[in-house]
Amino acid sequence: MGNHCLKGEKVTLRPLMELLNQENLQKIYAWHKDPEIMFWLGLKPVNSSFSKFASWFRNTLEKLGPELAFGITDGEGKLIGRISCYGLDKGGREGEVGILIGEKSLWGKGYGQDALLTLLRYLFGELGLKRVRLRTMERNMRARRCFSHCGFRENRRLTLSLEIGEVPGVEMTLSAEEFYQKTDGEGQNG
Numbered sequence: 001m002g003n004h005c006l007k008g009e010k011v012t013l014r015p016l017m018e019l020l021n022q023e024n025l026q027k028i029y030a031w032h033k034d035p036e037i038m039f040w041l042g043l044k045p046v047n048s049s050f051s052k053f054a055s056w057f058r059n060t061l062e063k064l065g066p067e068l069a070f071g072i073t074d075g076e077g078k079l080i081g082r083i084s085c086y087g088l089d090k091g092g093r094e095g096e097v098g099i100l101i102g103e104k105s106l107w108g109k110g111y112g113q114d115a116l117l118t119l120l121r122y123l124f125g126e127l128g129l130k131r132v133r134l135r136t137m138e139r140n141m142r143a144r145r146c147f148s149h150c151g152f153r154e155n156r157r158l159t160l161s162l163e164i165g166e167v168p169g170v171e172m173t174l175s176a177e178e179f180y181q182k183t184d185g186e187g188q189n190g
Helices: 022-033 035-041 050-064 111-126 141-149 176-182
Strands: 012-015 069-073 079-089 094-101 131-137 153-162 165-175
Touching: 012 111, 022 035, 022 050, 022 079, 035 094, 069 111, 079 111, 094 111, 111 131, 111 141, 111 176, 131 141, 131 153, 141 165, 165 176
Parallel strands: 094 131
Antiparallel strands: 012 069, 069 079, 079 094, 131 165, 153 165
């Protein structure tokens, strides 16, 4: 895939493997140690050493592949989060997305929405997916508002079995057709 970057209005998505220098790995490690950040992902904070975490994180990314795992960088090129598509069903042309804005000072400021819209343009346009889904905790209203602004609709309520336990959740879906109807045909909010 090489140096494939996806540009949004506020963010640029870069293949996450290309961003894994020592400084960025330390930043990602700090996000994974933060109880509040991990709570919203349904995970327990990491308690392993940095080297074990870095090895696990790299292995996890290699399994996803470079075209599906991106670092979210701000206008200055600083890593502020990550976004990925996983559970890809190439036959059904569907996938599931996950996003993390690790810089808490940027929560609620449109960075997640811009990153998600940018990824959706890529998934529906270049990869030809027909439908994307995501799951989040029912009580994660900030995330649900972001997803709704991007065109996702609540598909069903379910119980999420997460590392932190079972919690009420919501599955939201978006088809390529719905995405392009909601946007101006170019994946921009209209």
